[in-house]
Amino acid sequence: MKTRLSPSxxxxxxxxxxxxxVLWVSLGxxxxxxxxxxxxxxxxxxxxxxxxxxxxxxxLEGATRYASNQLALLTTPGRIEFPYExxxxxxxxxxxxxxxxxxxxxxxxPEEPVFGFVDEAGKINLNTATVxxxxxxxxxxxxxxxxxVDWRDADSTPGDGGAEDExxxxxxxxxRCKNAPFESVDELRLVYGMxxxxxxxxxANLNGALDPNENDGDxxxxxxxxxxxxDPGLLEYVTVWSCEPVAGRTNVNNQQALAIVLQDELGTxxxxxxxxxxxxxxxxxxxxxxxxxxxxxxxxxxxxxxxEEFDLVADQLVATTNTTGYLTGLxxxxxxxxxxxxxxxxxxxxxxxSVAAYRRANAGNLRSVAWLVEALxxxxxxxxxxxxxxxxxxxxxxxxxxxxxxxxGYQRARFIFDLADGAPRIxxxxxxxxxxxxxxxxxxxxxxxxxxxxxxxx
Numbered sequence: 001m002k003t004r005l006s007p008s009x010x011x012x013x014x015x016x017x018x019x020x021x022v023l024w025v026s027l028g029x030x031x032x033x034x035x036x037x038x039x040x041x042x043x044x045x046x047x048x049x050x051x052x053x054x055x056x057x058x059x060l061e062g063a064t065r066y067a068s069n070q071l072a073l074l075t076t077p078g079r080i081e082f083p084y085e086x087x088x089x090x091x092x093x094x095x096x097x098x099x100x101x102x103x104x105x106x107x108x109x110p111e112e113p114v115f116g117f118v119d120e121a122g123k124i125n126l127n128t129a130t131v132x133x134x135x136x137x138x139x140x141x142x143x144x145x146x147x148x149v150d151w152r153d154a155d156s157t158p159g160d161g162g163a164e165d166e167x168x169x170x171x172x173x174x175x176r177c178k179n180a181p182f183e184s185v186d187e188l189r190l191v192y193g194m195x196x197x198x199x200x201x202x203x204a205n206l207n208g209a210l211d212p213n214e215n216d217g218d219x220x221x222x223x224x225x226x227x228x229x230x231d232p233g234l235l236e237y238v239t240v241w242s243c244e245p246v247a248g249r250t251n252v253n254n255q256q257a258l259a260i261v262l263q264d265e266l267g268t269x270x271x272x273x274x275x276x277x278x279x280x281x282x283x284x285x286x287x288x289x290x291x292x293x294x295x296x297x298x299x300x301x302x303x304x305x306x307x308e309e310f311d312l313v314a315d316q317l318v319a320t321t322n323t324t325g326y327l328t329g330l331x332x333x334x335x336x337x338x339x340x341x342x343x344x345x346x347x348x349x350x351x352x353x354s355v356a357a358y359r360r361a362n363a364g365n366l367r368s369v370a371w372l373v374e375a376l377x378x379x380x381x382x383x384x385x386x387x388x389x390x391x392x393x394x395x396x397x398x399x400x401x402x403x404x405x406x407x408x409g410y411q412r413a414r415f416i417f418d419l420a421d422g423a424p425r426i427x428x429x430x431x432x433x434x435x436x437x438x439x440x441x442x443x444x445x446x447x448x449x450x451x452x453x454x455x456x457x458x
Contacts, residue, residue, distance in 0.1 A: 052096075052409025059096035059402035060411055064426065066091075067100070067117075067398045071417055071424040076315060078244060078392035078419070080119070089115040090443070095405040100398055101412075101438055103208045105337060105356070109230040112440040113209040120395040120416065121332035123239040124343055126188070127152055127181045128329030131159065133388075136343040137237055139201075144193040151191050152181050163192035182240045184428070194234075201233030207399075207438035208232060237340050241395040241427065243328040245420050249318040252299045253292045258317075265312045277304040293319040297369050297386030301379055307370040314368030315392070326420060330390035334359070334366045346384030351376060366391065394420040399432070401439055412438060 070086045088100035102116030124133060126148060134145035146162030156179065158164040164177050171192075178190070188194050200206070202214045202224040210230040213219075217226040224231075250257045255275070262271035278299075293299045296319045300310050320327060331344060333355070342352035358375035359366060369389055373382040396419075401412040412435070416428035432438075 048405075049408055052404025052406065053411060054409070055094065055096040055404030056402040056409040056411040059093040059098045059404070060400050060413055062093045063091070063098040063100070063400045063402065064398070064415055067400075067415070067417060068424045068426075071396070071419060074419070078394050079315060080117070080393045080396060080419075088117070093402075096402055096409075098400055098402040099439060099443070101207050101401055102399070103236075103337075105335065105359075109208070109210050109232070111210050112442055113207045113438065118397040118399060119332055119335040119393045120239045120397055121242040121244075121330065121390065121393040122335030122337065122340065123237055123242065124331065124340055125242045125329035126185065126238050126240050129343070133343045133345070136349065137234060138231075138339055139198045139234060141193070144191075144198075147192045147194075148188070151178050151187075154179055167192050184430075185235050185238050185240060186430075188234065188238070197233075199234050201231035201236070203230055203232045203236070205435040205438040206235070206432065207440075208236070209440060211440070237337065239395075241416050241418065242330065242332075243326040243420055244330060244390065244392050244394050245326055246318055246320060246322065250316055252296070252317050252319045253321065261313055261316050265316075266309055270309070274303050274305060278302060292321050294321060295319050295386035295389075297373060297382050297389070300368075300370050300373065301382065307368075307374060310370045311367035314370070327390075329388075330392075331388055332391060332393050333369065333372055333389045334391050335393065344385050344388050346376070346381040346386075351381065394418065395427075410437060 071080075074080065088102070091098050100115050100117060102114045103118050104110060104114045124137065131142070131145045131149050134140055134148055135142055137145075143161035146159040150159050150162035150164055156164050156177070158167070164179075168175055168177050175190070178187075182188075188199055189196075200222075202222055204214060204222045205211065208230075210228070214222065214224050214230060215226055215228055217224060250261050252258050259271060259275060262274055266274070293302075296314065296317060299317070299319050303310070318327070331340060333341065333344075336344075338352050338356045341347050341355050342349040347355055355372065355375045358371075362371065365371070369386075369391055372385060372389060373379065376382050376385070396417050398415045398417060399412070400415065401410070403410050410433065412432040414428075414430045414432055415426050417424045418427045
């Protein structure tokens with residue numbers, strides 16, 4: 001026998017069922033609302049990050065114009081003093097900011113990056129360095145040095161221990177030896193015998209500073225020896241950009257033009273004394289006169305000038321038998337690291353520390369290559385170094401990092417500015433954002449301090 005519910009009970013049951021349905025619908029709507037709110041929150045954050053990245057990218061573009069304008073203001077072509085005293089750290093551009101990641105000439109590698117331009121003339125030029133010079137680079141061997149020269153030379157004959165087509169064709173993924181000049185330093189990755197560890201060392205983000213992950217053994221990439229010293233890799237010491245123009249400077253092998261420069265700066269009497277010591281001004285040639293000068297150190301030693309006198313005229317002079325074009329691959333001894341100084345004939349690994357120490361002790365008084373003669377204390381060593389050195393720079397790198405609002409949207413790119421033809425122009429751009437954060441731990445810690453109290457710029 002079925003029990004029939006009263007009308008009142010039936011109404012209560014229906015109301016209970018409706019309530020349950022309403023609750024489930026409400027719960028579903030709440031879940032949808034929360035899901036939508038979460039999606040919108042992530043979308044808003046993503047949009048904010050995209051905005052920050054766009055701001056940082058525009059800040060990089062603004063920084064390149066700032067760098068170009070500053071370099072265009074140089075009063076003496078080729079005379080870029082390092083450190084270059086312009087704003088290069090935490091420079092605001094609207095809500096964005098940018099930094100110029102630089103290098104230091106100090107022996108010890110800093111734990112925080114330094115900021116400024118980087119002189120390309122302070123490095124070894126891959127297209128002009130001899131095998132002997134390349135051999136002295138950190139981590140280099142005679143075979144690797146020979147392979148570098150074989151890669152850039154025009155012939156197909158391997159040097160002693162070098163590599164030409166027959167070696168490259170035997171590789172698992174064969175290719176041909178280029179037999180043409182390097183177009184970038186990254187091209188070294190194609191040279192036989194080169195490894196990523198050799199090229200990049202422990203400096204995973206290529207910022208020249210010892211970051212925590214570069215001093216923790218095998219805990220995080222890259223692998224390192226946990227020695228509290230940084231192996232910056234071969235790329236730190238080489239370039240393909242260094243050259244300086246001959247045009248606009250007086251060739252010391254031109255007796256008449258040289259006489260005018262000497263008379264204007266040193267007076268007629270002193271100019272005549274110098275010219276007499278030089279015989280015919282170094283203007284030898286087919287007529288049987290003295291051998292032409294091919295570097296300014298040789299000219300300085302034979303001229304009898306004091307260092308102070310030579311400093312007055314050095315920027316106006318050039319010593320070469322090539323009267324047009326450029327002098328490629330000269331190393332700026334004012335900015336070269338100790339490792340690069342050790343590669344220069346006449347200096348070498350034995351004298352490089354004393355040359356670097358002399359430079360630190362006489363900062364601000366390094367006007368011409370004459371200081372190297374004094375630092376070496378050996379005229380014959382100075383003569384050996386003469387064909388490879390300069391104190392002028394016409395190519396600089398601006399390694400730019402930028403962030404957008406709230407320190408987000410990090411972007412980084414490296415630019416090479418060339419001033420050899422007058423106005424600065426960008427000849428190379430390379431995106432480095434993928435290398436990760438390169439501004440260290442203190443980039444934002446001193447923002448509220450007056451600029452003169454902020455991190456020391458190099």
